[in-house]
Amino acid sequence: MTRILPLLTGAAVLSAALLSTGAQARTLKEIKASGTIKIGTNAEFKPFTYFEGKTMKGFEYDLGNAIAKQMGVKAEWINQPFDGLLIGLNQNRFDLVISSHGITPERAKAVDFSLPHYCSGGLIVSRPGGPKTAAELKGKTVATQVGTTYVDQIKKVTGEKNLRVYPNNANALQALMSGRVDAMVNEKFYGLEALKLNGKKLQQGEMMFQEKLAMAVAKGNSTLLSAVNQNLKTVQANGTYAKISKSYFGQDVRCK
Ligand code: ARG
Numbered sequence: 013m014t015r016i017l018p019l020l021t022g023a024a025v026l027s028a029a030l031l032s033t034g035a036q037a038r039t040l041k042e043i044k045a046s047g048t049i050k051i052g053t054n055a056e057f058k059p060f061t062y063f064e065g066k067t068m069k070g071f072e073y074d075l076g077n078a079i080a081k082q083m084g085v086k087a088e089w090i091n092q093p094f095d096g097l098l099i100g101l102n103q104n105r106f107d108l109v110i111s112s113h114g115i116t117p118e119r120a121k122a123v124d125f126s127l128p129h130y131c132s133g134g135l136i137v138s139r140p141g142g143p144k145t146a147a148e149l150k151g152k153t154v155a156t157q158v159g160t161t162y163v164d165q166i167k168k169v170t171g172e173k174n175l176r177v178y179p180n181n182a183n184a185l186q187a188l189m190s191g192r193v194d195a196m197v198n199e200k201f202y203g204l205e206a207l208k209l210n211g212k213k214l215q216q217g218e219m220m221f222q223e224k225l226a227m228a229v230a231k232g233n234s235t236l237l238s239a240v241n242q243n244l245k246t247v248q249a250n251g252t253y254a255k256i257s258k259s260y261f262g263q264d265v266r267c268k
Contacts, residue, residue, distance in 0.1 A: 051108045101229070133222040
């Protein structure tokens with residue numbers, strides 16, 4: 013499984029997304045008329061979107077709901093694997109994707125990104141005694157989730173041979189915990205959460221790179237994009253964003 017997955021990442025996924033010619037994406041007017049905005053996410057990414065029992069929670073879940081509320085619609089959340097989200101968007105399976113996508117030139121060819129809804133980056137996590145810096149990752153095996161920006165960052169340092177991609181973050185973390193890989197690179201706050209839950213079994217390494225994370229709409233869905241941007245600015249100005257952010261991270265994570 014983990015051997016085959018790299019073939020489905022990067023360019024292949026993106027060209028598939030570009031090629032998909034589904035029905036027209038729903039305009040803001042159509043979304044408002046239906047009363048519901050469909051939001052796609054990969055909800056195994058605590059503290060961004062995740063399940064507690066049957067209830068979805070998280071920073072992006074609360075933020076998405078706040079933006080939907082500003083729009084005067086309900087949010088219907090659709091949970092699916094991370095690497096299919098942008099494709100699903102262009103197939104109109106949802107109107108909006110909120111799943112911590114880093115803005116990259118490649119992705120921006122396939123979808124339209126909102127203003128960034130937070131700034132963060134990739135963090136190295138390992139077991140005590142393991143690699144803590146990008147330089148120390150050389151020659152070590154490193155786990156991450158398929159289809160993420162971390163894949164390319166890791167490859168640059170360790171080469172394809174030492175990269176281990178997993179369908180879910182939980183699998184990547186498990187691989188690290190059980191000693192099947194030497195380190196994991198993942199979103200900073202996901203890594204910090206793993207550190208919190210696993211006490212002395214894991215150690216925090218350095219940040220490998222920074223990125224701007226944004227929501228995505230189907231290419232050319234300009235009415236929805238401007239409403240999302242406008243409403244993000246509103247919740248950032250009226251205190252809603254700061255309140256949500258502090259409740260999950262203890263700090264305001266907006267881009268400065
Ligand atoms: N920030 C990374 C990227 O843009 C990882 C996002 C993973 N998100 C998730 N919901 N699992 O690729």
